[in-house]
Amino acid sequence: MSIPAIQKARIGAYITRQKLTGNGRFPLVLMLEPLFRCNLRCKGCGKIAYPSEVLSKQLSVNDCAVAVDECGVPVVSIAGGEPLLHPDIQLITRELTARKKFVYLCTNALLLEERLGDFEPSPYLTFNIHLDGLQEFHDARVNRKGTFQRAVTAIRLLVSNGFRVTTNTTLFDGEPPENAARLLDFLSSLEVEGMTISPGFCYATASDQGHFLGRNGTKTLFRNLFLLGRNRNWRFNHSSLYLDFLAGNQDYECLPWGNPTYNVFGWQSPCYLLNDGYATTYKELMEMTDWTRYGVGKDPRCANCMIHSGFEPAAVMDSVKNPLKAIMARLRGSF
Numbered sequence: 001m002s003i004p005a006i007q008k009a010r011i012g013a014y015i016t017r018q019k020l021t022g023n024g025r026f027p028l029v030l031m032l033e034p035l036f037r038c039n040l041r042c043k044g045c046g047k048i049a050y051p052s053e054v055l056s057k058q059l060s061v062n063d064c065a066v067a068v069d070e071c072g073v074p075v076v077s078i079a080g081g082e083p084l085l086h087p088d089i090q091l092i093t094r095e096l097t098a099r100k101k102f103v104y105l106c107t108n109a110l111l112l113e114e115r116l117g118d119f120e121p122s123p124y125l126t127f128n129i130h131l132d133g134l135q136e137f138h139d140a141r142v143n144r145k146g147t148f149q150r151a152v153t154a155i156r157l158l159v160s161n162g163f164r165v166t167t168n169t170t171l172f173d174g175e176p177p178e179n180a181a182r183l184l185d186f187l188s189s190l191e192v193e194g195m196t197i198s199p200g201f202c203y204a205t206a207s208d209q210g211h212f213l214g215r216n217g218t219k220t221l222f223r224n225l226f227l228l229g230r231n232r233n234w235r236f237n238h239s240s241l242y243l244d245f246l247a248g249n250q251d252y253e254c255l256p257w258g259n260p261t262y263n264v265f266g267w268q269s270p271c272y273l274l275n276d277g278y279a280t281t282y283k284e285l286m287e288m289t290d291w292t293r294y295g296v297g298k299d300p301r302c303a304n305c306m307i308h309s310g311f312e313p314a315a316v317m318d319s320v321k322n323p324l325k326a327i328m329a330r331l332r333g334s335f
Contacts, residue, residue, distance in 0.1 A: 033263035090118035109154035194237030219248035258313025
């Protein structure tokens with residue numbers, strides 16, 4: 001795995017403190033969406049379907065800082081929308097990294113070159129670049145030619161300037177594992193720190209409803225992909241047990257509170273994908289949400305979900321409880 005030792009140690013200490021205090025439900029990563037506005041119209045995205053009055057809204061620097069302080073997470077993933085469209089995004093990241101939070105700034109990189117001067121390299125700041133495939137496939141998914149090449153140029157620029165860089169890739173139904181393997185080989189050649197991969201999120205408002213992966217399709221695709229990846233030294237920004245889960249070798253229950261979402265509407269209940277209401281505060285979110293209602297076999301909307309925001313926390317908890325199991329999964333490989 002590619003997660004730096006200091007980050008692993010900080011997260012491990014945080015989990016230990018939570019366990020010692022008897023807290024059974026606590027967050028690991030805050031999914032922070034300071035705006036929904038975007039400069040792309042990706043086929044699998046549901047955020048851009050909001051009306052213009054919603055797309056014009058954005059969180060302030062103070063809004064973001066208060067949300068992070070409320071839930072106390074060690075890691076913040078800033079998504080959207082496109083975060084680099086926020087005029088104060090550099091102030092938001094500066095405020096959060098000053099709190100020694102590990103910040104992943106998720107971006108399509110179209111604005112990266114013109115905004116790079118607003119940021120400074122930090123062990124607490126990682127640019128997480130969106131690439132869903134090699135050039136032709138990625139450009140088709142985001143509905144704009146040239147996007148792939150601009151993202152690659154941005155990655156090289158970031159790496160040469162000393163920034164932490166990861167990538168995030170969403171795989172959809174119909175994607176040959178050989179194509180995904182070629183993408184991961186290419187990303188590895190760019191010397192990114194790690195790669196995040198996930199089955200396609202099932203947004204009800206996305207324009208493309210025909211290519212979301214079900215559970216069986218997810219397991220087959222990832223098992224075949226990892227089989228191709230033997231001895232290729234891919235560096236993933238995931239726990240080894242979550243990768244094993246994607247391949248169908250582990251069985252976890254979703255922990256939706258592990259990665260709570262905060263956006264322009266407030267705290268989203270129960271998770272990043274489902275929207276059953278909003279809470280004003282994190283405390284209210286935890287107390288008002290009936291967590292027992294959600295998960296595979298409980299809510300039909302959860303039937304095909306294997307998304308990292310719900311299942312990675314479960315895999316991380318298992319890794320902490322059973323470190324030898326996690327090591328063996330990494331050494332054995334997930335196929």
